[in-house]
Amino acid sequence: xxxxIIVGGGPAGLSAAIHAARLGVQALTLExxxxxxxxxxxxxxxxxxxGVPNVNGVELAFRMREHAESLGAWFRTGTVKSFDLAGKVKxxxxxxxxxxAKTVILAMGTEHRVLQIPGExxxxxxxxxxxxxxxxxxxxxxxxxxxxGGDSAxxxxxxxxxxxxxxxxxxxxxxxxAEKTLQKRLFRLPNVEVIWDHLPVSIEGENQxxxxxxxxxxxxxxxxLHLDCVFIAVGVRPLSSLVKDQVELTAESYVLAxxxxxxxxxxxxxxxxxxxxxxxxxxxxxxxxxxxxxxAAEYLSFTEGQEGREAP
Ligand code: NAP
Numbered sequence: 096x097x098x099x100i101i102v103g104g105g106p107a108g109l110s111a112a113i114h115a116a117r118l119g120v121q122a123l124t125l126e127x128x129x130x131x132x133x134x135x136x137x138x139x140x141x142x143x144x145x146g147v148p149n150v151n152g153v154e155l156a157f158r159m160r161e162h163a164e165s166l167g168a169w170f171r172t173g174t175v176k177s178f179d180l181a182g183k184v185k186x187x188x189x190x191x192x193x194x195x196a197k198t199v200i201l202a203m204g205t206e207h208r209v210l211q212i213p214g215e216x217x218x219x220x221x222x223x224x225x226x227x228x229x230x231x232x233x234x235x236x237x238x239x240x241x242x243x244g245g246d247s248a249x250x251x252x253x254x255x256x257x258x259x260x261x262x263x264x265x266x267x268x269x270x271x272x273a274e275k276t277l278q279k280r281l282f283r284l285p286n287v288e289v290i291w292d293h294l295p296v297s298i299e300g301e302n303q304x305x306x307x308x309x310x311x312x313x314x315x316x317x318x319x320l321h322l323d324c325v326f327i328a329v330g331v332r333p334l335s336s337l338v339k340d341q342v343e344l345t346a347e348s349y350v351l352a353x354x355x356x357x358x359x360x361x362x363x364x365x366x367x368x369x370x371x372x373x374x375x376x377x378x379x380x381x382x383x384x385x386x387x388x389x390x391a392a393e394y395l396s397f398t399e400g401q402e403g404r405e406a407p
Contacts, residue, residue, distance in 0.1 A: 096195045097123050099391050100187050102175055103202030105133020106377045107367025109159040110384025111200050111391075116166035118392040123169045123194070125187070132156025133204050134331070134368065135377050137247075139228040139254045144377050152228065155377070175203075180341045180363045183398075197362065197398070198391040201338060201350060202384065204368045205331035210242065214298030215327070222304025222324045227251035230324070236260050237323040240307050242295050248328035249273035249281050255326065256284045263320055264289045265309055290320075298325050333369050345371045356387035362398075364390050 101111045104126030115122035135141070138152035147155065164170070179186035180199060187194045207225045209215060215223055224230040227241070231254055239259050241252045244266035250273075252264045264281070269291045271278050281287060292312050299306040299319075307320045335348045343351045343359035349371035356364045366383035368375050 096184065096197065097121055098196065098395055099123070099198045099200065099388075100125060100185070100194060100196040101200045101202055102187065103133065103204055103367070103369075104128075104131035104160070104170070105202060105204050105367060105380065106135055106156075106159065107204070107369075107380040107384040107387070108133070108200070108202035109156070109163055110381035111202060111366055111388045112163040112168040112170075112384075113159070113166060114385045114388035115391065116163065116168045118388060120388065120392050120395065121169075122388075123171055123196075124163070125171055125173050125175065125189075127172070127174055129172050130157060130160050132160070133380075137226050137228050138250065139231075140250070141377065175337060178337055178341060180338065180360050183362070185362060198394055199363050200356075200384075200387045200391060201342070201358070201363065201365045201369055202367045202387075203334040203337075204380075205333050207327070208330045208332055210295055210327055210329060212295055212297050214300070214304070218298055218300055218304050221302060222300060223298055224324060224326050225328070227254055227326045227328070230326070231255050232258060234259055234324045238320075239263070239322055239324045239326060240265055240320060241326045241328060242266075243328040243330070244268060244271040244273060245328065245330060246273045246277060247330075249277045251326050251328050252287055253277065253280055253284065256287050260286065261322075262287045263307075263322070265293050265295060265307070265320075266291060267294050267312060268292065295325070331368065335369060347371075354386060355390045356383055357390055362391075362394055 098120045099122040101108045101124040112124045135152040141150050173189040177188040185196045185199045235258045238261040240263040255262045293309040296308040296310045310317045333349045350365040352365045364387040366387040367380035
């Protein structure tokens, strides 16, 4: 039985692994893919992580993973099928094996939202992408569109403008949600055209995207943009379905916990984008990982010293 199982290999999970190792907690981190890295691997350029300006997401993930391993952290690749978190022994069911632990940190993060418009699913991987960092280089010299107005969409548009001929940023309002420094960089780029107040209606093409149909939300008029790829960056949703009946969630399905990352179930903690919080950055995910590991260590030392009494 492990002291702690950390579910998720993004910045929250990796930070929890680093802090657990430093605290002498025997922790196993489960990653869905080897050197997973979570959502940060989709960022080509990270500029808001202190001490490492202009770092690529894959590189930062790799460095965090190496850091954890250097402290003796254990990793394993595996997809969780179900959890049983209520009892003193926490059970984590993988495809072929059940793991047991005294504590669990939920750090599964989020997944990208979809638009649910005609053509999106059919052309996914053939001119529809949710990852500009990975797929952008295949569209050198092409015309492409990015959908969304947040940090991800604007960051993607800036990245794509380096290799694509023309980048349309299609946003449903007349103001961007993205942080101001990103906006300033975007507006300086000559090959980016922001199309305000428009929603995507359909993505068109036989076996490969050839056009995007968009609609003006103010007057209802429609037009077609001829292009080779549509990059969708319309936000994320929490990966909480496996724990929805076991820990308390918000109306938006984020796990409820305070700064100490304790969930409604003793011995179960949550860290990173899965937790309800104001600011979603790599930095805040790492802070959560540290807090969750410290809370788990406190819980372990209390329960070990106070067998039979109620846990804190
Ligand atoms: P986000 O901030 O939720 O932005 C989503 C964008 O998509 C919004 O502009 C939204 O429009 C638009 N949108 C949502 N549903 C849509 C639909 N059905 N059709 C068309 N447009 C739609 O998501 P995000 O940019 O992925 O960022 C997620 C979180 O990660 C945020 O907290 C963000 O700050 C953080 N993040 C941080 C960094 C960084 O630290 N540098 C980088 C990336 C992401 P409205 O504006 O009208 O709502």
